[in-house]
Structures are given as C-alpha cells and as structure tokens.
Amino acid sequence: MEGAATDILVLPFFGQGHLFPCSELCKRLSSHNRKSILIIPSHLSSSIPSDLHRHPSVHVFQIPPLPLDTVSDSLGPGIESFLSTTYQNVRPAFVVIDVLMSWTKPIFKKFNIPIVSFFTSGACATIMEYAASKAEADGTGPVPARTLPGLPDSIAMSDMDVKRRDRRRKDRAGGRPRGLNLGPNMGPPRSGPLGRWMDQTEDSVALITNTCDDLEAPFLEYLSGQAGKPVFGVGPLLSDSFWRSIGSVVRDGDSRPGRETNYTEAEVIQWLDSKPRGSVIYVSFGSEVGPSVVEYNELAEALAETEKSFIWVIQPGAGKPGPPANMFGGKAASAPDSEEEEGGYEPRGLEETVGDRGLLIKGWAPQLSILSHPSTGGFLSHCGWNSTVEAICCGVPILGWPIRGDQFYGANLVAKYLNVGSKVEISDEESIMVKKIDVIRGIKAVMDDGEVRERAMALRGIFEGGYPSTSAAALEALVQLVTKN
Template sequence: MQLYLFSHKTMSFEICIVPFWGQGHLFPCIELCNRLTSRNVNITLIIPSTINTSLPSSLLQHPLIRIAQFPPPPPSDDNLAPELERILANNPTRPVCAIVDIMMTSCSTPVFTKFHIPMVAFFTSAACSAAMELATWKAQPLNLEPGETRLLPGLPENMAITHSDLKPRPHHPHPPPMVGASLHCGGATRFPPPPGKGPPHHGGGFGFPPPPGKGPPKLGGPPPWLDDVRESSAVIINTCDDLERPFIKYITNHIEKPVWGVGPLLPEQYWNSTASPLLDRDVRANRRFSVTEEDVTNWLDSKPRGSVLYVSFGTEVGPTSEENEELGKALESCEEPFIRVIQEGSSSEEGYFGNRGMIIRGWAPQLLILSHPSTGGFLSHCGWNSTVEGVARGVPFMAWPIRGDQYHDAKLVVSHLKVGYMVSDDMSEKITKDHIVRGIEKLMGDKEMKRNAEILSAKFQHGFPGSSVQTLDDFIHHIKH
C-alpha cells in the first residue's frame, strides 16, 4: 500500500526531488530542500517510508514540502518505476523539473521522460571526484613508472596523477578509484537495496554488486556518470566556486550543459554559528550519542586551543581491523589529546587513555567538535560532508581515504587546497603505527598548515557562500524559463 503525505497549500511552482538515502546523500538533500523553500519553491520529496524517521520535523511539517512515501521494494530498477509513476500520476500539479541524485538517475529517467518532466542530476559529492574520473579516463593509458606523474589536461597541475595513486591496496577490500573503480562502480546507479539489506552504501557509490549480466566498468572505460547525466538538462553539485571552481568549469566544458555549484549544503545553523561551537542536537535532534554534548564541551574546554586531534571515519567505512589496532597504539604513544569515534559494531579496542583521550561509540557530535576552538586537527576518511565541515571551520586534515571518491577528496585537500597531509605517502601499503605517529606530529605541529586552513575558512566566515546563493538563484531562473 502506498502512503502519501500532502500539504494543504496550493502548488504553483514545484520541483520534484528524488534522493538516494545513504546518510551522505540524504543530509545534503535535506539542506537543498531548505534552500529551495526559502525561495518560495514548492517541493515534492519522494522517499521510501523506511527513512521517514531520518527527516527532521521541520521538513516533515513544512507547508511548502509534500512528502511522497512508498514502501521499500526489492533492489531492482523495475520496482521503482511503478512507484514513481503512481506518485506523479497522483500529483495535483506537474513539477517544472525533477532533481535526481546521480545514484538514482538510471532508474528514474524513463519515468520522468514519460511524464515530460526535465531532469537535473544532483551530485552530493565533490566536483573534483567527477572531474578526476573523467580526466583520468581521457588520459589513458596510465602506465606510469615509480616516481612518474601524469598531468591531466584541463585540471590544475597539482592534481596530476602519480604512480602511487594507481597502486591498489591488496590488503584492503576497496581499491583506489583510479584503477578502474569509479564513483558509481559495479552498477551502483541502479535502484539500491532498502536500508539494512544488501551491502553497505556510502557517499561514493562503491559496494553494490552489478546488475545481472553487468560487471564493473572496464579499466580505462568512461565514468558511468557520463551516461547518468546524458538525459539531464543540467547538473547541480554540492560544492562552491571557492573550493572547486576549476573542477566545476572542467565538467561544464565537457558535458556542455549548465553546471551549478550550490553548496556546501550544510545546515543553516552551521553557517549562522561560525564564531561559536554548534550543538548537533540543534541541527540533528534525532541522533543519539553515547556521550552528552555537555560532556564533550566540558572536555574540550579543558584543553588548550588547537591541541585536540579529532579521529573519525564516519558511519559506514573504516580501516581494517589490523590498521585500527595500529591507530590505537599510535594514539596511545602520542602526547596530543584526542577524541576518537569508534563505529557501532566495530571490534576496535577502546583502551584506557585517562583524561588525554575521549572515546565515543557510534554517532559523535561532529559539528560541535569541529567548531570548538580546542580542535586542531582532523584524522578523516575524507567523505565529502566531513571534508567541507572541517574545511569551513579551519581544521587541518590528516587524510586517510578508504574507498571511492574519498581518494579524490583527499587529493583535493592535500594537493590543491593545501590544508592537510596524507596519512602515508603510499596508500598501497598497510598503514602502521609509525605512519600515524609521524602524521600526527607533523599535522599538529605545523603552524603554516593551520594558517592555510584558517585563510581558507575565512571565505566562509560570513556564512553560506555568496557564489552559491547566486547560482541557486540562477538555477531557479533557468528552470522557470
């Protein structure tokens, strides 16, 4: 049985939005809805009923937002199409366009085409991910020798491909994307499994098995997102000119369609509290933490400014169990105070660190931690949401990418933005205690790196980027006319 929740407001100018429901995709989608409704745009948000509890009450009760829910079907493209058709057929107005997460375009395109509704592809990840995939494919063959680099025409020289970038991680289940494992590898752009079923999803699209009869992209093949945007009239990306202007321009030049950077799509409260720590409960009230935000604040208040290392790999990816052990040993041997987030279900040892370390299991109040003046470094997997949260708060990075677009984000942070270091110069090696110790000492002791991070974050001190305000207005003007 299909469930619809309708607002009673008469719809005039309406946009239909189809998100992918991984957390790294859903959060930016929620903020996109907020940005559009602030411009008096009506929204129909199409979601499976299983993620209704992930939506804030402010969204569920918004007079300009209609929530169209459907029961989660089995993981098949064919099962989404009928649900979309019924939703659109019952819609009292015809949307002027549909904004569709890039992970959902292949299964949504036939339906929106049938209803003559123009599509706009939505990248919740960085522009550099798509640009690097495209440029790397065009630069084939990549038969680099040790010590050799390959410039990617059209992209900044500091994003050149190195021999190390191409080396797989044989001890790790997720290879770097430059060896043929792309942003949407293995058919991930098909309809994904319902939450809690099937392999885990993540911000980069890795992990899903290919549809029947289809394998992962061949080495040197074009990035699958090229096909995903072919039927779209435009593209919007969760980024801004201040971070990724050359990459937005590169994508625009290649696909010859409008491309807008409309982010970073972080909560409005985040942008409004740039001068003070932000309580996560004010933004994501339905999250449960293993410690209170007051406990975290009091602990951080007791530490010197810029002295704390924050260690978090997000909710869905992380190092191998061996590498987690090495990380624990490294934190124990260093002198720096730290907050370490351990994922639910992880076998990582918590250890005992006295007052020098705080261990948080499961969800952590990340916005609070990154915005606190005592936080001086961020050991991160470089998922895009975590990356922009840290960059905008002026926190330098130690980048430890695990899979997919995280490698591209790490390269952006380290090589282009110059606000961090890689945890190891050769990510094909197992990360050891010595790698981590050296990295922590270098990161936390580098005053110039901290200045670089503060200079970059100063571009966001007045809130949401002005360039993205303008591009959102340009986007609305474009679809209206």
C-alpha cells in the first residue's frame, strides 16, 4: 500500500447516541477538503440522518452482517474486505473509531491506517467513568474513584448514585438480545475491567470528544493529561439545521431519519404553540435506556398530579431491561415479565385524566423542535450526552433522572457544576426507587426557579454564533496533526 488518500473513515457504535454525532462528525470533517466515509452494518441504514445521504462529500458504506454468533465475527470480515478492495494502492488519511468499537483496531492497524479514538460522551463522564472502573479493577473500590484531585468535587457520584447504578447493572444482566454475543469489549460504558475504555486508546494518535472548551475545559485538560496525548473537543455535534436555526424553532425532521410516531412534527409544534411561554416540561429518556415499569407508574402519577403541561415520549419496549433489540438487528432482549411489558409500558388512563394538558408521543419525537420552542421550560432527561447538549444549546433547564453510570456524571455536571438544572432526589433510600413525590419536587425545582432559567439562557448565549469556533479550530488541528505524520 503506497501513499495516503484524503478519505477519512468513521466507525460508530450502534446506538442513536453514537450514530448521530458520528454522522455530524462526517459532515464536519468533509469541510476540510476531505471525503468522509461512515461505516455501518446494513440494518442501521434507516437510522442515519436523511440529509447525510444527500451530502456530496459523505459516503455511507453498509456492511451486510453475517449470521454468526459475535459482532466481531460478523462485521470484522466485511470491514477488512472493504479496506482491501477500496484501498489497494493508497490508505485512508485516518480512521475515527468510536471507543465502543475498539475491537476493530487490529483490522485498521493491519492496513497501517492511523487511528483516532472518539468518545461520544462528554469529557467529564469519560474521565470519571475511567477513574471508577480503574479503582474497581485495582481492588480499591468505588469510593476513591468518586473524587479526583484537580477536578470539582461536585461532579462526583453520591452514595445513592452508586447504589442506583449498581442496582441498574444487576437489572440489566442478561438483557442483551438473544443469539448475539457482543464480545468482551463491546457494550455501553460500565465500571469494572471491561469498562476501562481509556486503556483501549493507547495506540491511537489522538482522542476526540463530543464537547467543547466552553462547557468542559477543565475536564478536557484533565483527560489529555491522563491520556498523555492530544485531546480535541469537537462538539457539540448537532445538525446543520440546528445551527442555522439557533434562536428559533428547529425543524428536526429535516435532519433526523423518519420513524414511527403517533404525532407529526407539525402537530407537536402546533400543540406547543397553544401553550404559554416556558410552561411545558418535556419528558424523554432517549431510545436506549429508561426507568423500570414501577418507576414509570410513579412518573405517570406525578405528571397527572402536577399542574404543569407536559410532553412525554414513550419508546417501544419501555420498561424492559437491556437495549432495544433492533439496535443490534436481533430479536427481543429478554422475555417480558408480564403481558403489559410485551409491547412496553403504557400509562393507561393518563391521556383521559390530563386532557389537552399533556401530549403523549409514542415512538419518534422531534426533540430539537420541542427543546427550541419557547413554550418548553424544562426537560426531564436521563442525561444522555446528546440530549444534555441539545438542551444546553437551547437554554432549557434540565431535571436529571440518570439511569446508568455515565449519565450520573452528566446529571451532576448539569446540576452542580454548570448550575443549569437539578436532579431527581430519592426520598426512599431503602428501595432506591424514584417515587411520585420525588418527580413532583424535581419538576417544581426546574420549572419554578427563575435563576436556574436565567443561567440556562446565559449558557445558551455562547452558542448563538453557531458551531463553536474552538471546536472548528480543534477539528482543523486534528486533521493537520494526523495527516502530517
């Protein structure tokens, strides 16, 4: 293989929280006179933002998965075949690999392709998750890992956070789709030896994260010191339509793939138009995680009793353990515990109780349209990183209800470091379950606190000029660093 092509390859993990930022990264990289190629399994093609397929400098390469037991056995040969047939005489400039796909690194090293590791989460969660997993692997336990010298104590997990995280890990055990072994280095971030994602970046030339200096400068600096190599904040990696529309209502359907839903984007916006400014609480746990069925019932009762208008997004399979089956192209993650769980949680009777005060969306929701609408005054969120930065960029206060490990750090970052929201605080320490009263108190905390709203709007101000100039400069520096070697 002689010389190097200008192509930049991007390999995401399977969840939407990984596919979306990787898709936007492709577009950003292509602006540097490069061609970006997003490599995905073919069953994820419908999850790719629609405008990506129309981009002149971005190509989506789909690998047909083989009917084998492990992801590595299924996708590895397809990746290697693509590289050997496409780059016979030259190699790509470099490849950006989602850290959850680090098992593919030997394939790219075989073709002498420089590797950049991509953390799709924020820098705070990345470094804290690594510290926690390292402490557990070293036998020192989770306590020392919850505070790190040189970083604010406010972002550390509380004892209750640790209990909830550990309970959730037990609940998720065995919740992966049947017939599909993810392999030893696959899956969502978790504590323990297998979650030490930083260890898998040792042979990368650089690291990038989906954040920016304006939000997480001290955490980016700390991450660079721990990694011993350049770290670039290149986010928030939001859609072009968002940056063009910042300050007004975003038309989310322009950049997100079409999915099944019971309300169109236009209908959702029309409903929001009928509500007073800042009066609506938006409730969504993303597409991959969520509370238990019992906690969903508590949430439904809280929304029924609060006087606030709300939009609640309920995904298919809500309440079940494990990630959604179609995330891996498999079947149901696990057998349902009851007939109600067969199709996911249903808040029976809630629509009749609340009337026009509530809007229940089943399936896909135009999240950016909702968050950017002036009637939206708060966001009850799992604090997945994409949702977190979308709310921050829209100036919407966040009520954090984290589900798994990295989200606890995101919730603390929002509530205790950036001070643009609050957390759902659990009153029943024995059950470690979120109760109705906890949700009601949390909604009041973010919806009725004018100072929190002012701080959220002030933080939004740093993005009024569009995609951060520091992130654009970081991408330029990354390309120059890797291609000159």
